Amino acid sequence: MADDTTDTKSSNQMWGGRFASGPDAIMEEINASIGFDKKLFAQDIRGSIAHATMLAHQGIISTDDKDKIVHGLNTILSEIEGGNFEFSRQLEDIHMNVEARLATLIGPAAGRLHTARSRNDQVALDFRLWVKEELQKTEQMLTGLIAAFLDRAEEHAESVMPGFTHLQTAQPVTFGHHCMAYVEMFGRDRSRVRHAIEHLDESPIGAAALAGTGYPIDRHMTAKALGFREPTRNSIDTVSDRDFAIEFLSIAAIAGMHLSRLAEEIVIWSTPQFGFVRLSDAFSTGSSIMPQKKNPDAAELVRAKTGRINGSLVALLTIMKGLPLAYSKDMQEDKEQVFDAAESLELAIAAMTGMVRDMTVNTARMKAAAGSGYSTATDLADWLVREAGLPFRDAHHVTGRAVALAESKGCDLAELPLSDLQAIHAAITDKVYDVLTVEASVASRKSFGGTAPSEVRKQIAFWRARN
Numbered sequence: 001m002a003d004d005t006t007d008t009k010s011s012n013q014m015w016g017g018r019f020a021s022g023p024d025a026i027m028e029e030i031n032a033s034i035g036f037d038k039k040l041f042a043q044d045i046r047g048s049i050a051h052a053t054m055l056a057h058q059g060i061i062s063t064d065d066k067d068k069i070v071h072g073l074n075t076i077l078s079e080i081e082g083g084n085f086e087f088s089r090q091l092e093d094i095h096m097n098v099e100a101r102l103a104t105l106i107g108p109a110a111g112r113l114h115t116a117r118s119r120n121d122q123v124a125l126d127f128r129l130w131v132k133e134e135l136q137k138t139e140q141m142l143t144g145l146i147a148a149f150l151d152r153a154e155e156h157a158e159s160v161m162p163g164f165t166h167l168q169t170a171q172p173v174t175f176g177h178h179c180m181a182y183v184e185m186f187g188r189d190r191s192r193v194r195h196a197i198e199h200l201d202e203s204p205i206g207a208a209a210l211a212g213t214g215y216p217i218d219r220h221m222t223a224k225a226l227g228f229r230e231p232t233r234n235s236i237d238t239v240s241d242r243d244f245a246i247e248f249l250s251i252a253a254i255a256g257m258h259l260s261r262l263a264e265e266i267v268i269w270s271t272p273q274f275g276f277v278r279l280s281d282a283f284s285t286g287s288s289i290m291p292q293k294k295n296p297d298a299a300e301l302v303r304a305k306t307g308r309i310n311g312s313l314v315a316l317l318t319i320m321k322g323l324p325l326a327y328s329k330d331m332q333e334d335k336e337q338v339f340d341a342a343e344s345l346e347l348a349i350a351a352m353t354g355m356v357r358d359m360t361v362n363t364a365r366m367k368a369a370a371g372s373g374y375s376t377a378t379d380l381a382d383w384l385v386r387e388a389g390l391p392f393r394d395a396h397h398v399t400g401r402a403v404a405l406a407e408s409k410g411c412d413l414a415e416l417p418l419s420d421l422q423a424i425h426a427a428i429t430d431k432v433y434d435v436l437t438v439e440a441s442v443a444s445r446k447s448f449g450g451t452a453p454s455e456v457r458k459q460i461a462f463w464r465a466r467n
Contacts, residue, residue, distance in 0.1 A: 032089045034097060036336050041080045043129040044094050045073045047122065050225040051205055052113055058216050060116060065109040072106040073098070094126070095119050116215035117208055120239040120327045124204035127335060129226065131248050134342050135197050141349040142190040142255070146183050146467050148356040153179035154460050158453045160438045161276065161366035162375055169373030172438040175366060177451040180459050182262055187463070189255040196251055200244035203228040207238035210326035240326040242316065245338050249313040252345045256306040259348050263303040266355060270296045275365045280358035283351065298351045305344040312337035370438040374403045374413055379435045379444065388427035398425045412436075 049070050056066035076098055079085040091097045103110040156175035163173035203223035206213065212235040219231035232238040269276035283298035316337045319330050377399050384395035401424050406413050414436035421428045434440060446452040449459065 028089065031092060033093045033332050033335070034087050034089055034091065036339060037094045037123075037126075038080075038087055038097070039335075039339060040094050040123075040126040040130055041098070042077065043126040043133075044098055044122070045077045047125045047129065047205060047226065048098070048113055049073050050222045051117060053225065054218055054222045055112070055115060055215075057221065058218055060215055060217070061112045065112050068106040068109040069102065069113050072102045072110065075105055076101050093119075093123075095122055116213045116217050117205060118210075118239070120209050121204050121207040121235075124207070124239055124241070125226070127242075127338075128200055128204060128244055131244050131338065132197060132200055134338075135193050135200075135248060135251075138251075138255075138342075138345065138349070139190055139193045139197075141346065141353070142186050142193065143467060145349055145353045145356070146186050146190070146463065148353050149179045149183045149186070150460055150463055150467065152176070152356060152361075153183065153456065156361060156363070157456045157460070158442075159361065159363045159366060160370045160442055162370045162372065163451070169369070169375050171378055172370040172375050172441045173445075173451040174442055174453060174456055175361060175363070176453070176456045176460070180456060180463075182258070183459075183463055185258040185261075186255070189251065189258060192251045192254065196244070196247045198229075199247060201229040202232045203230070204232050204238045204241075206231060207235035210236050210239050236326045240323070240328075240331075242320055242331060242334050245334050246313070246316055246320065248338060249309070249316055249341055252309045252341045253306075253313045256309040256345060256348060259352055260303045260306040262352060263299040266299040266359070267296050267303070270294075270299075274369070275362055276369070277362065278360040279355060280360075282358060283355045298355060302348045302351055305348045308344050309341045312341040367438065371412060374406065376413055376436045376438065376441045377403050379441045380413060380432065382444075383432055383435050384425070384427070387429075387431065388425070390425075390427075 052061070052066050052069040052073075055061040056063050061069075076085065079101075085097075085101070087097050088100070091100050099110060099113065102113065153176040156179065157177075159175040160172050161175045161178065162169045163171045163178070203219065203226055205222050205226070206217050206219035223229070223231045232241075266277065266279070268274055270279055279294070279296055279298070284294045284296060316334055319333050323330055380402060381392065381395040381399040384390045384398055385392050388395075390398065402413060402416065402421060405420060405424070406416050409416070414433060418428070418430055421432065435444065443452055446455055449455065
């Protein structure tokens with residue numbers, strides 16, 4: 001999408017008399033963007049209709065020309081949507097393809113459409129509209145994923161599982177509490193999406209090439225017609241800004257990272273060694289040589305998509321980092337990164353939502369694992385603080401000795417005889433066994449945001465109210 005500081009014609013010689021001949025094959029290959037920016041056809045036509053309507057309202061073009069332009073643009077929209085439009089590489093981009101077809105359909109009136117605008121503000125408008133719509137779609141998809149987790153959390157608010165740090169058994173939690181951790185993550189992602197929509201909700205059209213225009217246009221009118229809060233306030237920044245695209249990619253990268261962490265857990269949990277969950281056949285594949293295998297390919301591919309999204313973010317940051325104001329042709333390389341990342345993110349969210357809803361949770365296996373690794377050791381230390389009055393550091397030391405003894409005997413803490421525990425510290429009584437079960441441990445964690453089922457249900461109610 002080239003800099004456009006003069007009126008364009010419908011032929012491929014769009015630079016007018018400045019150049020004696022057109023680009024050669026190599027220049028055409030590197031210059032053309034229609035192979036990917038045709039994705040912006042709906043936004044381009046929508047923007048042009050709003051621009052033409054404003055021009056007529058301001059008396060810059062006639063109502064008759066406006067009507068012809070709008071009718072022609074709607075015809076082109078129907079042709080593209082119906083698969084009956086032939087895109088031309090010689091015409092470079094979506095703007096010139098549409099304008100050339102418009103000239104064929106309505107004649108000289110088509111040449112008036114480009115009054116008081118440039119391809120610089122035109123592409124900024126098209127791309128911003130596309131990213132805004134994609135963010136709105138992402139918001140809806142994240143809401144669906146959060147809803148899937150809320151359902152599983154409610155179902156398993158009391159299902160005990162091991163909580164991990166360093167992927168080592170730490171303390172018992174509930175599967176519902178674990179699910180709610182992802183609700184928080186994806187809730188933050190959705191919040192970032194909403195903020196990004198607010199940031200980009202300004203209309204670029206009317207900034208022209210970089211300096212604005214001398215025509216008496218009404219930028220507030222076009223902003224309102226296109227669903228923007230207001231027009232942008234600096235014409236130089238307007239045509240040189242791609243923050244909205246970078247912010248979209250940043251959001252996609254963070255959400256992709258969250259999806260990848262979840263995918264990694266699903267991969268681990270679905271192994272025979274863990275056996276916490278089983279994916280449905282819809283999200284698994286078999287092996288070409290090992291008939292017993294059921295591979296979590298969907299989760300693995302979600303994990304891999306994160307790499308593509310991260311690459312897109314780094315690519316666009318690198319493209320933009322050295323560009324002087326205002327527009328540079330480098331910025332043509334922005335769209336493929338965003339289009340690819342958007343496709344990857346959509347697919348990853350959809351796949352993960354399906355996996356969360358369809359997977360079978362093995363609560364018995366989780367509960368058995370929750371008691372391994374002396375996961376109630378902290379509960380013993382807390383009991384010593386509460387009931388025996390020990391400072392926590394002393395209680396920690398006593399508990400460490402109890403764990404070492406249990407480990408040497410090959411038993412759990414709850415299986416140690418009272419006499420053994422009293423030999424370590426005389427203040428220990430048989431009431432200690434009330435806190436050494438995983439159920440008791442989980443139930444005791446009633447602090448705000450804790451894993452106790454009662455607290456988990458409170459957070460589920462909170463998120464259902466805001467989802």
